[in-house]
Amino acid sequence: MRRDRRDRRNKRDLEIMDLEEDTRRTGKRRPHARNVEFAVVTYAFLLLFISLCAYFVYFVSFQSEDFINHPSNARLSKLSDTVIRGNITTKDGVVVAKSEIKGEKEVRVYPKGRTYAHVVGYNSNGMAGVELERNFQLLRSHSFFLTRIANDLANKKSQGDTVVTTLDSKLQETAYNGIGSYQGAAVAIDPDTGAILAMVSKPDFDPNTVASSWKSLSSGDNSSSVLLNRATQGLYPPGSTFKMVTALSYLQNGGKMSDTFSCSGALSNNGYTIHCYGGEVHGQQDLTQAFGNSCNVAFATAGLSLEKGELKETAERLLFNRELPTTLSNVKKSSFTLDGVEDKALVMQTSIGQGNTLVTPLHMAVIASAAANNGTVKTVHDIDHIENDNGNLVKSFDHKNSETIMTKEEAKRLRIMMRYVVTNGTGRRLNVSKYRAYGKTGTAEYSSNKRQSHSWFVGFAKKGKKKIAVAVVMEGAGSGSAYAVPLAGRMFDTYLGE
Amino acid sequence: MIHLITEIVRLLLIIMIAVYTYDSFKALRSNTSERVANRLYRKQTTIVYLTVFCSGLVLYLHTNDQRVIAITAAQSVLFALAMLIYKQIYEYANKPLINNMCMLLAISFLILTRLRIDHAIRQLFMAAAALLITCVIPLLIEKLKLWKRLTYFYAVVGILALGAVAVLGRETYGAKINIKLGPVLLQPSEFVKILLVFFIACMLYQRTDLHQVVITGIITAIMILILVASKDLGSALIFFVTFLVMVYVATQRPIYLLAGLSMMAAASVAGYFLFSHVRTRVLAWKDPLAVVNDQGYQICQSLFAIGTGGWFGSGLFQGMPQKIPVVTTDFVFSAISEELGALFALSMIFICISNFLMFFNIAMQIRDQFYKLIALGLGTVYGIQVFTTLGGVTKFIPSTGVTLPLVSYGGSSILSTMILFAIIQGLYKRAFSEGDLHEKRQKRQKKQKRS
Ligand SMILES: [Zn+2]
Numbered sequence: 014m015r016r017d018r019r020d021r022r023n024k025r026d027l028e029i030m031d032l033e034e035d036t037r038r039t040g041k042r043r044p045h046a047r048n049v050e051f052a053v054v055t056y057a058f059l060l061l062f063i064s065l066c067a068y069f070v071y072f073v074s075f076q077s078e079d080f081i082n083h084p085s086n087a088r089l090s091k092l093s094d095t096v097i098r099g100n101i102t103t104k105d106g107v108v109v110a111k112s113e114i115k116g117e118k119e120v121r122v123y124p125k126g127r128t129y130a131h132v133v134g135y136n137s138n139g140m141a142g143v144e145l146e147r148n149f150q151l152l153r154s155h156s157f158f159l160t161r162i163a164n165d166l167a168n169k170k171s172q173g174d175t176v177v178t179t180l181d182s183k184l185q186e187t188a189y190n191g192i193g194s195y196q197g198a199a200v201a202i203d204p205d206t207g208a209i210l211a212m213v214s215k216p217d218f219d220p221n222t223v224a225s226s227w228k229s230l231s232s233g234d235n236s237s238s239v240l241l242n243r244a245t246q247g248l249y250p251p252g253s254t255f256k257m258v259t260a261l262s263y264l265q266n267g268g269k270m271s272d273t274f275s276c277s278g279a280l281s282n283n284g285y286t287i288h289c290y291g292g293e294v295h296g297q298q299d300l301t302q303a304f305g306n307s308c309n310v311a312f313a314t315a316g317l318s319l320e321k322g323e324l325k326e327t328a329e330r331l332l333f334n335r336e337l338p339t340t341l342s343n344v345k346k347s348s349f350t351l352d353g354v355e356d357k358a359l360v361m362q363t364s365i366g367q368g369n370t371l372v373t374p375l376h377m378a379v380i381a382s383a384a385a386n387n388g389t390v391k392t393v394h395d396i397d398h399i400e401n402d403n404g405n406l407v408k409s410f411d412h413k414n415s416e417t418i419m420t421k422e423e424a425k426r427l428r429i430m431m432r433y434v435v436t437n438g439t440g441r442r443l444n445v446s447k448y449r450a451y452g453k454t455g456t457a458e459y460s461s462n463k464r465q466s467h468s469w470f471v472g473f474a475k476k477g478k479k480k481i482a483v484a485v486v487m488e489g490a491g492s493g494s495a496y497a498v499p500l501a502g503r504m505f506d507t508y509l510g511e
Numbered sequence: 512m513i514h515l516i517t518e519i520v521r522l523l524l525i526i527m528i529a530v531y532t533y534d535s536f537k538a539l540r541s542n543t544s545e546r547v548a549n550r551l552y553r554k555q556t557t558i559v560y561l562t563v564f565c566s567g568l569v570l571y572l573h574t575n576d577q578r579v580i581a582i583t584a585a586q587s588v589l590f591a592l593a594m595l596i597y598k599q600i601y602e603y604a605n606k607p608l609i610n611n612m613c614m615l616l617a618i619s620f621l622i623l624t625r626l627r628i629d630h631a632i633r634q635l636f637m638a639a640a641a642l643l644i645t646c647v648i649p650l651l652i653e654k655l656k657l658w659k660r661l662t663y664f665y666a667v668v669g670i671l672a673l674g675a676v677a678v679l680g681r682e683t684y685g686a687k688i689n690i691k692l693g694p695v696l697l698q699p700s701e702f703v704k705i706l707l708v709f710f711i712a713c714m715l716y717q718r719t720d721l722h723q724v725v726i727t728g729i730i731t732a733i734m735i736l737i738l739v740a741s742k743d744l745g746s747a748l749i750f751f752v753t754f755l756v757m758v759y760v761a762t763q764r765p766i767y768l769l770a771g772l773s774m775m776a777a778a779s780v781a782g783y784f785l786f787s788h789v790r791t792r793v794l795a796w797k798d799p800l801a802v803v804n805d806q807g808y809q810i811c812q813s814l815f816a817i818g819t820g821g822w823f824g825s826g827l828f829q830g831m832p833q834k835i836p837v838v839t840t841d842f843v844f845s846a847i848s849e850e851l852g853a854l855f856a857l858s859m860i861f862i863c864i865s866n867f868l869m870f871f872n873i874a875m876q877i878r879d880q881f882y883k884l885i886a887l888g889l890g891t892v893y894g895i896q897v898f899t900t901l902g903g904v905t906k907f908i909p910s911t912g913v914t915l916p917l918v919s920y921g922g923s924s925i926l927s928t929m930i931l932f933a934i935i936q937g938l939y940k941r942a943f944s945e946g947d948l949h950e951k952r953q954k955r956q957k958k959q960k961r962s
Pocket of ligand 1: 294295310311
């Protein structure tokens with residue numbers, strides 16, 4: 014009897030939910046069927062809910078990383094209660110940061126010391142570099158689960174995951190030793206992938222003693238700003254390397270490779286005079302020859318021929334005044350401010366890379382890699398993958414995004430000019446048979462004293478399918494061909510083989 | 512050892528709620544056979560109790576507090592009582608809705624015990640009181656005939672209550688929401704929402720001409736303006752959407768919907784330029800990390816929690832949900848997502864969605880226009896509230912500061928939501944008394960006998 018009643022009740026539960034049937038019935042019987050309106054409202058709400066859920070899934074899967082790794086996120090420090098901070102290695106397996114247990118304390122050790130100081134960073138005083146950017150992953154453990162359970166029962170910490178960078182240890186050593194005692198930066202990128210192969214900034218510091226020497230490292234009167242990563246945050250006048258931008262703008266706005274320029278060693282306009290480097294007179298040259306000779310007169314002429322805003326448009330297409338496509342945080346934007354054509358002196362200066370333009374070495378390397386890669390820039394990144402303590406892959410990074418900053422044809426023309434620099438121009442030291450090098454030298458004046466200038470080289474080299482793009486700047490070293498070019502050459506030698 | 516148990520329970524809770532949620536959608540389907548449906552409800556009930564016990568165990572191991580045992584026991588009794596009242600005493604109760612109510616309450620007690628045990632205890636008392644108060648509502652809805660005649664009573668009480676808050680209310684986070692009445696802190700807008708639904712239903716169930724719609728609109732506008740003056744923008748939004756949906760369905764004229772939506776858009780733009788607190792919210796929504804230490808503080812803390820917890824959560828007591836401001840009320844979802852996992856949180860959203868669908872489903876079945884509109888209005892109130900609170904804490908939309916029904920801490924919130932659920936149960940009961948469904952059932956039975 015009781016069972017019967019319950020069955021009946023359940024039956025009703027089901028029937029009341031019989032949506033379809035009801036629609037048919039009321040549709041027939043009642044002239045004012047309510048179901049159209051109900052359907053509209055129901056689907057509108059469902060749409061809202063589904064987009065909320067989709068967004069939530071998207072946030073947790075992709076967007077949350079920015080929040081997780083943010084320095085204001087207090088949660089990360091708690092992870093170190095159960096995990097030993099993981100290692101950081103180069104792509105070829107050299108350990109550059111690890112944690113050692115000394116008694117009760119966990120000590121962070123950097124076996125390679127100063128060589129990786131800026132790129133790997135440090136794990137104290139607010140952190141920096143890979144230590145900061147991958148803080149979360151270093152504090153996660155994907156050890157074999159039985160090991161983790163055993164550790165848990167024994168109240169022991171588990172080993173954190175290893176962050177494998179894209180750095181090449183030999184190349185990093187070469188770049189580090191090559192800058193020597195100069196201040197400046199060297200950065201190398203694989204143009205095909207956007208992977209950073211080496212990144213050095215000087216002056217440097219010993220990451221092993223950051224905590225104890227923090228006061229002197231960070232003090233305001235430290236004029237050389239040791240902690241600043243000059244490769245990503247140093248803003249330099251580009252000098253003649255900017256002629257890559259002027260040349261592209263000239264070509265984009267009606268100029269031809271075959272146009273000729275005549276150089277008498279100096280050019281005057283509106284009472285301002287510009288000279289070629291070292292008092293040279295270059296005579297008649299086409300654009301490629303002018304580029305190879307780094308002729309100031311020719312490029313000032315080209316710059317003056319451009320209409321208002323044209324040079325700026327090219328510069329901004331080449332990522333000036335914009336965020337670089339990169340996973341690295343704290344990368345400064347290069348700035349290009351020239352807009353008008355009225356101030357002839359400023360136009361001439363800007364066209365040859367003086368004026369108010371400022372660039373980061375990383376940005377120049379990105380432009381070189383675009384030239385090497387038919388105009389396309391891949392997302393610049395310094396992490397290859399994350400693995401657990403046994404070397405099993407935990408997470409790989411997919412940097413499929415790319416941005417085209419010049420056309421294929423423009424990249425080809427830029428390559429022709431950059432190759433001429435190596436075969437006939439200021440970069441002849443790189444004209445070797447073991448690989449094919451391209452580039453542009455620069456000597457950037459940064460004070461009224463003409464003898465004080467930064468030595469620049471921006472370019473790339475390839476051997477078979479292997480490519481490397483570099484940007485080197487050595488502060489106050491003088492002419493690009495004398496200092497920056499030999500370092501770039503050693504980097505090419507190291508990476509592409511002797 | 513404690514850590515290991517925490518880890519196991521963490522995964523267990525995710526699996527259980529996922530199964531539960533899947534079943535609650537299966538229960539929405541019309542073609543489930545009766546035996547299967549029954550098995551479904553029993554399985555759901557079991558999961559509710561298992562969730563209570565598993566989480567109780569972990570909470571006790573971490574706190575070593577006797578009160579946790581008391582809370583766990585009291586909860587079980589409360590749920591048993593709720594199920595007894597609605598499943599046994601009331602002949603026609605909607606079982607999935609009861610199960611969902613218990614499940615959401617279980618999640619609430621679980622996270623409140625984790626966050627602030629004194630809040631959990633108070634919430635438990637409030638829920639018990641609310642259950643006893645609201646258990647007569649289905650009966651009143653079914654038997655009393657006066658609901659249709661109190662039109663202006665609803666309006667006057669509603670306006671007075673909201674006006675009292677605007678004048679006498681206490682200011683919290685820039686908005687006046689609460690009013691102190693002796694020892695209790697009351698949040699009238701939670702109850703006035705329900706009054707509004709009754710008022711609009713009274714106005715529109717017989718006549719839906721322009722005159723009637725305009726009067727309804729004026730009264731609703733007065734309420735909304737008072738809420739805007741109190742800076743309670745979340746409630747203002749809920750009131751407006753409810754009005755819009757009810758007018759649209761009652762009149763069957765899409766023009767009202769379109770006009771209303773464009774008015775809402777215009778009002779949002781005007782609000783943005785007129786009020787600095789609106790701009791602050793929008794600023795924090797657009798790029799919270801840029802203003803992480805001022806306007807974006809709340810939302811960033813919420814997203815740090817959700818993000819760091821990840822899909823599987825940190826496990827109970829392994830996260831830092833106490834870093835989130837107003838975590839037991841507006842941001843309770845973030846704490847749940849952090850420690851129990853985004854998968855768990857997502858399942859919870861789906862439980863709320865299934866509630867919403869059930870409300871609308873019931874509304875569609877009712878023949879009497881008045882009660883149909885009531886069910887529709889309450890379903891809308893519930894749906895829009897769930898959407899604005901969850902959208903706000905996940906940064907899908909700018910945050911408006913409303914609570915998550917049944918899960919957030921707060922006496923007014925829990926009492927008003929349980930009233931809402933009880934009214935729906937009453938309407939469900941009515942749907943049978945209307946006779947229509949009896950008829951339908953008999954037809955079905957005949958059909959079955961034949962086959
Ligand atoms: Zn010249």
